[in-house]
Amino acid sequence: MESESYESYTDKTRVYDLKPLRTLKPVFPSGNHQAPPPFVCSPPFGPFPPGFSPFYPFTSSQPHTHQNTSSQPSLVTPLRSFRSPNNNNDDADPEEGCSTPKKRKIPKKRTPEKKNVNFESGITAAERENGNRKLVKSVLTRYEALRRRFSQLEDAREAVSGINKRADLKAGSTCMSRGVRTNAKKRPGVVPGVEIGDVFFFRFEMCLVGLHSPSMAGIDYLAVDEETTIATSVVSSGYYDNEEGDPDVLVYTGQGGGGNADKEKQTSDQKMERGNLALEKSLVRNSPVRVIRGLKEASQGGNKIYVYDGLYEVKESWMEKGKSGHNTFKYKLVRAPGQPPAFATWVAIQKWKAGLREGLILADLTSGVESIGVSLVNEVDEENGPGYFTYSTKVTYSESFNLTQPSLGCDCLSSSCRPGNLNCHCIRRNGGDYPYCGNGVLVSRKGMVYECSPSCPCSSCKNKVTQMGIKLKLEVFKTGNRGWGLRSWDPIRAGSFICIYAGEAKEKDQTIESDDYAFDTTRVYTSFRWNYEHGLADEVDSEEVSEEPEMPLPLVISAKNVGNVGRFMNHSCSPNVFWQPVSYESNGQLCLHVAFFAVSHIPPMTELTYDYGVTQPSEAQNGNALHGMRKCFCGSEYCRGSFG
DNA sequence: GCCCAGTCACGAGT
DNA sequence: CACTCGTGACTGGG
Numbered sequence: 001m002e003s004e005s006y007e008s009y010t011d012k013t014r015v016y017d018l019k020p021l022r023t024l025k026p027v028f029p030s031g032n033h034q035a036p037p038p039f040v041c042s043p044p045f046g047p048f049p050p051g052f053s054p055f056y057p058f059t060s061s062q063p064h065t066h067q068n069t070s071s072q073p074s075l076v077t078p079l080r081s082f083r084s085p086n087n088n089n090d091d092a093d094p095e096e097g098c099s100t101p102k103k104r105k106i107p108k109k110r111t112p113e114k115k116n117v118n119f120e121s122g123i124t125a126a127e128r129e130n131g132n133r134k135l136v137k138s139v140l141t142r143y144e145a146l147r148r149r150f151s152q153l154e155d156a157r158e159a160v161s162g163i164n165k166r167a168d169l170k171a172g173s174t175c176m177s178r179g180v181r182t183n184a185k186k187r188p189g190v191v192p193g194v195e196i197g198d199v200f201f202f203r204f205e206m207c208l209v210g211l212h213s214p215s216m217a218g219i220d221y222l223a224v225d226e227e228t229t230i231a232t233s234v235v236s237s238g239y240y241d242n243e244e245g246d247p248d249v250l251v252y253t254g255q256g257g258g259g260n261a262d263k264e265k266q267t268s269d270q271k272m273e274r275g276n277l278a279l280e281k282s283l284v285r286n287s288p289v290r291v292i293r294g295l296k297e298a299s300q301g302g303n304k305i306y307v308y309d310g311l312y313e314v315k316e317s318w319m320e321k322g323k324s325g326h327n328t329f330k331y332k333l334v335r336a337p338g339q340p341p342a343f344a345t346w347v348a349i350q351k352w353k354a355g356l357r358e359g360l361i362l363a364d365l366t367s368g369v370e371s372i373g374v375s376l377v378n379e380v381d382e383e384n385g386p387g388y389f390t391y392s393t394k395v396t397y398s399e400s401f402n403l404t405q406p407s408l409g410c411d412c413l414s415s416s417c418r419p420g421n422l423n424c425h426c427i428r429r430n431g432g433d434y435p436y437c438g439n440g441v442l443v444s445r446k447g448m449v450y451e452c453s454p455s456c457p458c459s460s461c462k463n464k465v466t467q468m469g470i471k472l473k474l475e476v477f478k479t480g481n482r483g484w485g486l487r488s489w490d491p492i493r494a495g496s497f498i499c500i501y502a503g504e505a506k507e508k509d510q511t512i513e514s515d516d517y518a519f520d521t522t523r524v525y526t527s528f529r530w531n532y533e534h535g536l537a538d539e540v541d542s543e544e545v546s547e548e549p550e551m552p553l554p555l556v557i558s559a560k561n562v563g564n565v566g567r568f569m570n571h572s573c574s575p576n577v578f579w580q581p582v583s584y585e586s587n588g589q590l591c592l593h594v595a596f597f598a599v600s601h602i603p604p605m606t607e608l609t610y611d612y613g614v615t616q617p618s619e620a621q622n623g624n625a626l627h628g629m630r631k632c633f634c635g636s637e638y639c640r641g642s643f644g
Numbered sequence: 645g646c647c648c649a650g651t652c653a654c655g656a657g658t
Numbered sequence: 659c660a661c662t663c664g665t666g667a668c669t670g671g672g
Binding site: 165166168169202203214215216217218219235237255256274275303304438 | 662663664665666667668
């Protein structure tokens with residue numbers, strides 16, 4: 001019996017015609033465009049250039065990698081021997097007050113940059129030209145890791161305010177110069193490895209994966225012959241005037257004329273040149289144009305995010321007087337049929353948020369325990385909900401549980417608990433780094449994250465991300481073949497906190513047999529690299545450290561009778577969520593829990609999954625396995641077949 | 645506390 | 659080369 005994919009649960013009783021934005025098996029339009037084939041066939045596991053250890057997705061247990069299975073960093077040679085060209089003059093770096101001489105590195109061996117791009121990025125020249133899913137994911141993961149680290153360093157440097165707060169640009173240009181990019185060859189139509197529904201949080205991300213090259217401009221174009229340029233992609237600004245319009249239509253404003261995106265401040269007529277001319281040619285030639293919708297997302301604090309909405313065709317163009325009275329070009333783009341929904345899902349979710357979600361079994365299965373309701377939906381069959389359990393956001397420890405390690409919080413006075421303040425005990429426990437970016441995004445995966453606690457005097461301190469409950473609009477839904485699952489209405493940014501695993505913490509040997517809702521930290525988890533990548537450690541002024549969780553003692557959390565939404569998250573061999581031990585102090589004692597964070601950006605309505613791990617072989621022999629091996633339905637290319 | 649307008653400095657591609 | 663493009667983080671007022 002083969003596992004069902006998402007596409008196959010088309011039940012007549014279903015109420016919605018909505019699929020997750022990213023279907024497990026990508027669907028591409030089979031339209032009449034002369035688009036390149038959706039994927040470039042390349043061996044899934046290498047060969048990789050010497051020194052490159054593939055780190056995503058989770059390849060360390062794969063037979064073909066030549067990486068040693070131990071968690072030792074692989075043989076990437078002189079980690080700290082490369083400097084980016086723009087850091088050359090940093091000998092003048094004023095490191096005021098800090099007299100540690102460790103930073104003064106010995107002669108910076110810099111081999112000519114061009115020659116070493118391959119070596120440093122692990123991406124070959126061919127792969128930089130044409131990508132695939134794995135490369136796209138890898139580039140985005142590395143960009144994000146670098147950006148988070150730059151952001152963390154910037155936050156800590158509070159002294160000189162106002163200058164260079166753009167970690168996105170810094171990470172972007174670093175990736176560019178190090179060759180951490182793919183699909184650099186411009187093309188119209190499908191970009192290999194980028195899927196409809198993919199979400200982006202920065203312009204540079206789209207630049208690095210070849211979806212849209214200009215770091216700022218809204219129209220990308222390509223010379224097809226000596227005198228013709230055609231448009232390849234447009235990014236809509238997010239101030240769409242046709243709010244209630246057809247989601248398959250985009251009226252796009254041409255570029256130029258000064259002013260900002262909505263052209264209210266336009267200072268001159270637009271000219272038929274560059275992007276405008278290219279769109280005109282695309283209209284004449286019926287060539288496909290990729291559309292990226294810029295959206296103002298309330299769930300992201302009103303920040304703009306970008307959704308790749310697939311291929312469109314330019315159907316009409318005209319000129320009109322803009323709000324400022326100057327000539328403005330307009331282009332009507334219409335979406336090619338047969339593509340999976342992306343922007344349309346956003347539009348639907350806006351209606352749901354206004355209270356129009358149909359087919360709800362429950363609007364809030366937490367009965368108000370969480371500050372944001374968790375909806376319960378079944379679009380698959382008649383089952384009207386999961387078995388009874390008590391909803392709780394906490395981990396409770398049984399009396400016999402021996403977790404009486406004394407622990408200290410910080411003594412920062414109210415809100416002085418700031419990044420870069422090494423007097424803060426909590427920050428010191430994190431190795432001197434504040435573990436989160438300003439918006440609550442986790443910077444690095446590590447053995448243990450230390451948060452401030454309710455009893456720290458720093459009342460408004462933000463270092464309590466995993467203690468504040470869920471912030472996303474989540475939904476428990478019936479899957480086709482894996483029971484109930486969890487997904488989000490909101491797009492989720494890589495490193496965002498999702499929820500903890502609540503339940504009853506037990507010592508390992510107390511656990512009842514056949515508990516399908518147990519989280520067991522003693523299992524074997526596939527290792528993977530999420531932090532800034534090999535070869536870039538010098539860029540972020542940091543040593544490479546282990547990312548693997550380090551628990552002070554074995555812990556099993558049972559959510560069979562008491563738990564939170566964490567108990568509904570299913571297993572996947574290519575998960576989009578990882579777990580991270582977090583501890584904090586409470587009344588002089590250590591509190592420990594397991595928190596879930598997003599691996600990558602996750603589009604709305606995509607099932608959230610993590611790696612359940614494998615029972616240690618020695619225990620399986622002793623019959624201590626909590627439950628037997630279960631068949632895996634994750635459908636991933638890297639599926640191990642079973643788990644448990 | 646939230647929304648909005650205004651300010652500022654920035655990089656890739658042509 | 660000099661220029662074009664518009665962003666993203668922040669700030670202050672309503």
